[in-house]
Every structure is written in C-alpha cells, then in structure tokens.
Amino acid sequence: MSQREHVVLDGGAVATVDGAGTEHAVGHVVVAGGRIVRVGAGRAGELPAGHTRVDVSGCLVTPGLVNTHHHLYQWASRGLAADSTLFEWLVELYPVWRHIDADITHAAASAGLARLATTGCTTAADHHYVFPTDGGDQLAAVVSAAQRIGVRLHAVRGSMDRGRSRGGLPPDEIVEDTEAALLATEQAIREHHDPAPDALVRVAVGPCSPFSASPELMAGAADLARRHGVRLHTHLAETLDEEQRCLAEFGARPVDLARRLGWLGEDVWLAHTVHLSARDVAALAASGTGAAHCPTSNGRLGAGTAPVRDLLDAGVAVGLGVDGAASNESGGLAEELRQALLLARQRGGPRALTAREALWLATAGGARCLGRQAEIGSLEPGKLADIAVWRLDGLAHTGIADPVAALVLGTPPPLALLLVGGRTVVSDGRLRTADESTLAEALRVASTQLAEVAR
Numbered sequence: 001m002s003q004r005e006h007v008v009l010d011g012g013a014v015a016t017v018d019g020a021g022t023e024h025a026v027g028h029v030v031v032a033g034g035r036i037v038r039v040g041a042g043r044a045g046e047l048p049a050g051h052t053r054v055d056v057s058g059c060l061v062t063p064g065l066v067n068t069h070h071h072l073y074q075w076a077s078r079g080l081a082a083d084s085t086l087f088e089w090l091v092e093l094y095p096v097w098r099h100i101d102a103d104i105t106h107a108a109a110s111a112g113l114a115r116l117a118t119t120g121c122t123t124a125a126d127h128h129y130v131f132p133t134d135g136g137d138q139l140a141a142v143v144s145a146a147q148r149i150g151v152r153l154h155a156v157r158g159s160m161d162r163g164r165s166r167g168g169l170p171p172d173e174i175v176e177d178t179e180a181a182l183l184a185t186e187q188a189i190r191e192h193h194d195p196a197p198d199a200l201v202r203v204a205v206g207p208c209s210p211f212s213a214s215p216e217l218m219a220g221a222a223d224l225a226r227r228h229g230v231r232l233h234t235h236l237a238e239t240l241d242e243e244q245r246c247l248a249e250f251g252a253r254p255v256d257l258a259r260r261l262g263w264l265g266e267d268v269w270l271a272h273t274v275h276l277s278a279r280d281v282a283a284l285a286a287s288g289t290g291a292a293h294c295p296t297s298n299g300r301l302g303a304g305t306a307p308v309r310d311l312l313d314a315g316v317a318v319g320l321g322v323d324g325a326a327s328n329e330s331g332g333l334a335e336e337l338r339q340a341l342l343l344a345r346q347r348g349g350p351r352a353l354t355a356r357e358a359l360w361l362a363t364a365g366g367a368r369c370l371g372r373q374a375e376i377g378s379l380e381p382g383k384l385a386d387i388a389v390w391r392l393d394g395l396a397h398t399g400i401a402d403p404v405a406a407l408v409l410g411t412p413p414p415l416a417l418l419l420v421g422g423r424t425v426v427s428d429g430r431l432r433t434a435d436e437s438t439l440a441e442a443l444r445v446a447s448t449q450l451a452e453v454a455r
Contacts, residue, residue: 118332276307
C-alpha cells in the first residue's frame with residue numbers, strides 16, 4: 001500500500017473505542033487523506049471514488065495502540081540486573097548507560113520502535129534522561145529513529161541534576177547542571193516540537209524522578225513547560241524505597257511532593273503510580289493528572305501493582321506503558337493489555353478490569369495522557385487514521401467468539417495491517433518501513449559495543 005492511500009478496511013470486526021463503546025461484528029472503516037472518513041456497520045458496499053478495498057475478514061480493527069512510557073535507549077542493555085529491585089537495578093545500569101552515544105541510541109531506538117510497531121503501537125512516548133557529555137545529540141537520535149520507522153513520537157526531554165555527590169543515585173558523569181538542563185530542554189522544544197494536530201513529533205519536559213532531579217529542577221521544568229505550552233512527565237510513586245526516600249529528604253510522600261513542586265495538572269502524566277493512597281488517587285483525579293501504567297516492568301522489578309481500578313473509578317486518565325527494555329525485555333505493547341488485566345484481577349478480583357477496559361487503556365486512555373484525545377485513540381470520523389488490524393483467524397484465536405476478548409486474553413495476534421496517518425507501517429506481520437534484519441544487526445553491534453566499553 002502506498003503512502004496515504006485512500007482505502008476501505010472492509011468486512012472485519014470493528015472496536016471503535018469511542019465514548020459509547022461502539023462495536024460492529026462486521027464493519028468497515030474508510031480512510032482518506034490520512035484521516036478516518038467513515039466508520040460503520042456491515043460491508044462498505046460501493047467504494048468511494050479513488051478508494052481501494054482491503055478485505056479484513058477474520059480480523060479485528062482497533063485504534064492504533066498508544067505507549068505512554070518508554071526508554072528506547074535501553075534496548076542496548078537488556079537482560080542485566082535480572083533479579084534486582086529498582087534501586088539496585090539503577091545502581092548497576094547507570095554506569096553502563098554513561099557510555100551510550102548517539103549511534104547506540106539511534107540503533108536501540110530504531111529496533112525498539114520497530115518492535116512496538118509490530119505489536120500494534122502507532123504512538124510512543126519516550127522518556128530520555130541520560131545525556132553523557134560526549135554522547136552526541138541523544139534526542140535527535142531518537143527523533144530520527146521514529147522518522148525512520150514511521151510512528152508518532154512524544155519525545156520527553158528528561159534530565160537529572162542529582163548525582164551521587166548530591167545524594168542521588170546516578171554517577172555524577174551523567175547528570176547535568178540544573179540551568180544547563182533547563183536550557184537544553186528549551187532548545188529541544190524549539191528544535192523538535194510540532195504542535196500541529198497531525199504532528200509526528202512532539203516534545204514534553206521530563207526530569208527523571210525525585211531521587212535524581214532536584215526540587216529546583218522539577219519546579220523550573222514545570223515553569224518551562226507551561227511557558228511553552230508542552231506537557232510534563234516524570235516517574236512517581238514507583239516503589240516503597242522511593243516513598244521512604246521522599247519522606248526522609250522532603251518530609252512528604254511522592255504525590256504531596258509533586259503537588260508542592262507544581263507537578264499535578266491536566267498537562268501532566270506520571271509513570272508507574274504504584275504506591276498511592278486514597279488521598280493520592282483523589283489528588284490525581286481532582287487535578288486532571290494522568291497515569292502511565294507499566295504492568296510488566298513493575299512485575300519484572302517487583303515494584304508492586306498500580307491501583308488501576310481505583311484510578312479509573314476516580315476518573316483519572318490511565319494509559320499503558322512498556323517502559324524501558326532493560327526492565328521489560330519483550331518490549332511489545334500488545335501484551336501489556338493482558339498483563340494489565342491479569343494484574344488488576346490479582347489485586348482486585350475478576351471484575352477489577354474488563355477486556356474492553358484494557359483496550360481502552362491502550363488506546364483512548366493513552367491518548368488522554370498525551371493530550372491527544374481529539375486526534376487519536378478511537379476510530380471516529382475526523383480523527384487521524386492510526387489503525388491496527390489484528391489477524392484473529394489463526395490457530396491461536398479461532399473459536400473465541402468475542403474478538404476483543406481474543407485480542408486481550410489470548411496471545412498478541414499478528415498484525416494484518418498497521419496504519420499511521422493512513423500510511424502503512426506493518427502489513428502481514430512484517431515491518432514495511434525498514435528492514436528488520438538490518439535493524440537487528442545494528443542493535444547487535446550497538447549492544448556489543450556498549451557492553452565492551454562498560455566493562
């Protein structure tokens with residue numbers, strides 16, 4: 001399929017994830033000029049002029065998935081600290097990451113985004129906070145990778161100014177001066193942020209965490225973001241270690257500290273939010289703050305399970321995140337739907353999260369976190385044609401009558417098609433924008449190089 005073709009996806013099940021939860025057992029989606037023109041029940045019948053019919057019988061059509069939290073550079077350092085807590089994991093990996101350069105980051109980000117695309121992701125938020133002094137232009141390396149693969153990117157320009165000498169976890173060699181970090185973040189906004197409704201690249205502001213970014217950096221970043229009209233993102237309430245550290249250093253639990261520093265609001269989404277009190281949940285809801293739920297990573301690090309049911313009941317925008325591949329070696333997004341559902345039910349019983357709520361988290365919920373609910377996250381006329389078409393007629397899914405249950409409860413299905421703005425990124429289960437073997441070889445070289453220099 002050529003770039004931005006006019007197409008009709010015809011004959012498959014359709015889950016729109018719109019406000020009414022509209023679904024069609026057999027339906028069609030009409031795409032033109034990079035946007036959705038029509039969604040309806042039954043087959044499309046006579047095609048609109050200039051359109052090509054794509055038979056998606058045996059498939060489920062959904063919005064493209066939205067990944068609300070990732071660290072793409074970590075694809076070059078998978079499999080390390082396999083049995084560690086978060087703080088132990090960071091202490092082991094920070095000395096490795098101090099050796100990343102722009103080439104390593106580009107190779108890792110390209111491979112990571114390719115993996116995301118082949119698991120249904122059309123928009124990814126990447127939180128990049130490691131900027132070695134001799135590492136080259138890290139953010140440009142991630143942006144160019146997204147352009148190469150063809151998915152939308154929310155590039156979160158992260159920062160850290162609390163090295164070990166100031167009581168933080170990272171080595172001093174990979175933290176920045178506070179003012180320099182703010183200036184570099186402002187420059188990233190000027191160079192890469194596109195506020196247009198169909199933007200492929202947007203920039204957000206993201207000091208890493210309370211234990212690696214000073215209160216001065218956190219408050220300054222919030223002010224900077226709001227002056228430029230961009231969003232804010234950070235890690236918060238991920239582990240009990242973090243909570244204890246915040247209480248010891250600042251006399252406040254993480255959400256209270258965030259409030260104090262100006263880090264609650266409709267322009268903020270927070271990664272993890274595992275350890276929340278009822279008062280914390282209410283504070284997120286009242287302020288309009290979003291939450292990126294990362295079920296596999298939280299499980300891998302033993303951090304706990306976010307109170308997703310409580311957050312949803314309070315009206316908080318909750319999206320799904322893969323998180324960095326060094327704490328989620330699979331790196332796929334589709335499997336996070338099932339993980340989110342299973343962990344929620346482990347925490348709260350069989351009604352704690354439904355299959356359709358899990359799909360909502362991965363689509364409309366993620367779009368809300370990123371402030372793009374008017375553009376992506378559901379299949380509705382006028383929205384961008386970011387669409388996933390899942391093949392459900394194979395051995396793994398045939399016989400499951402409910403296609404949404406098949407997607408969420410079964411193994412991640414192969415993609416018949418993935419469109420980003422009407423452009424084909426994946427078809428017949430394979431990436432079409434870049435050669436997968438070339439990406440894998442570049443990743444192998446980058447990972448080997450990083451392992452050798454980090455010894």
